[in-house]
Amino acid sequence: MAVFAVGRASLHVQHYSETVPDLRPAALSDLDAVTAICTLTGDDGSDATGLYDSPELLALHWASPHLTAAPELCTIVIDDDGVPAGYLVATTDTVAFEQWCERMWWPPLRARYPLQTPRRDRDQELVELLHSPDLTSASVTDAFPAHLHINLLPQVQGRGLGRALIDRLVDQLRERTVAGVHLGVSGTNTRAIAFYEHLGFSAIVVEDDGGLIMGRRLL
Numbered sequence: 627m628a629v630f631a632v633g634r635a636s637l638h639v640q641h642y643s644e645t646v647p648d649l650r651p652a653a654l655s656d657l658d659a660v661t662a663i664c665t666l667t668g669d670d671g672s673d674a675t676g677l678y679d680s681p682e683l684l685a686l687h688w689a690s691p692h693l694t695a696a697p698e699l700c701t702i703v704i705d706d707d708g709v710p711a712g713y714l715v716a717t718t719d720t721v722a723f724e725q726w727c728e729r730m731w732w733p734p735l736r737a738r739y740p741l742q743t744p745r746r747d748r749d750q751e752l753v754e755l756l757h758s759p760d761l762t763s764a765s766v767t768d769a770f771p772a773h774l775h776i777n778l779l780p781q782v783q784g785r786g787l788g789r790a791l792i793d794r795l796v797d798q799l800r801e802r803t804v805a806g807v808h809l810g811v812s813g814t815n816t817r818a819i820a821f822y823e824h825l826g827f828s829a830i831v832v833e834d835d836g837g838l839i840m841g842r843r844l845l
């Protein structure tokens with residue numbers, strides 16, 4: 627069902643099944659796979675499974691709402707066996723997305739994850755965040771209205787797919803005349819930071835915890 631594919635040695639668009647791994651447009655049926663990949667890469671690219679009692683909270687913040695709200699902007703990587711092994715999720719308009727989350731996404735999750743339930747500190751931080759989400763500053767969204775999250779399992783890393791995912795999104799955003807795109811990355815995820823810098827992103831905010839917001843202008 628893939629619409630486009632990316633070869634190992636070349637990023638030219640090719641016909642499906644000529645090369646693997648492939649990229650394909652995401653669908654809502656990918657939510658479980660995206661949740662699993664998010665957990666398996668959720669600790670600065672390493673497996674975060676054991677760090678949380680409810681590791682699905684990671685995807686509920688940083689992947690599932692994007693896929694639910696705008697599947698057309700999201701892309702799945704499938705590995706050599708045809709299994710989802712990576713994704714990019716995104717939104718064109720972060721302000722509108724955060725408003726949508728407040729109306730549609732957070733209310734049922736606030737009921738499912740009450741603040742008062744005893745849980746590990748890391749889980750509690752994510753639960754508190756869904757009850758009181760951090761809204762992105764206008765100083766970021768004015769110049770970089772879109773945002774993205776990208777995560778690939780180790781077996782599909784370093785094969786040009788991260789660049790292909792970003793290139794596809796950049797094309798989609800330019801078609802929609804979106805001025806810029808931003809992302810958040812932990813200050814200790816040095817590999818991802820170097821990847822983003824290589825693809826034209828630069829730090830626009832350094833947060834109190836050392837995390838970076840990086841942006842890339844598109845127009």
Ligand SMILES: CC(C)(COP(=O)(O)OP(=O)(O)OC[C@H]1O[C@@H](n2cnc3c(N)ncnc32)[C@H](O)[C@@H]1OP(=O)(O)O)[C@@H](O)C(=O)NCCC(=O)NCCS
Nearest residue numbers: 667671777778783784785786787788789811817818820821
């Ligand atoms: C970070 C990540 C998205 C990069 O994707 P990738 O598929 O491994 O990267 P690619 O193979 O597409 O690399 C694209 C380009 O970036 C360069 N690059 C990749 N990592 C780099 C690094 N650490 N330093 C410098 N350049 C780097 C590559 O050399 C390549 O250059 P070229 O296209 O000019 O030849 C991927 O490794 C990943 O998902 N990691 C785990 C999860 C994670 O940390 N996600 C980010 C959370 S904010």
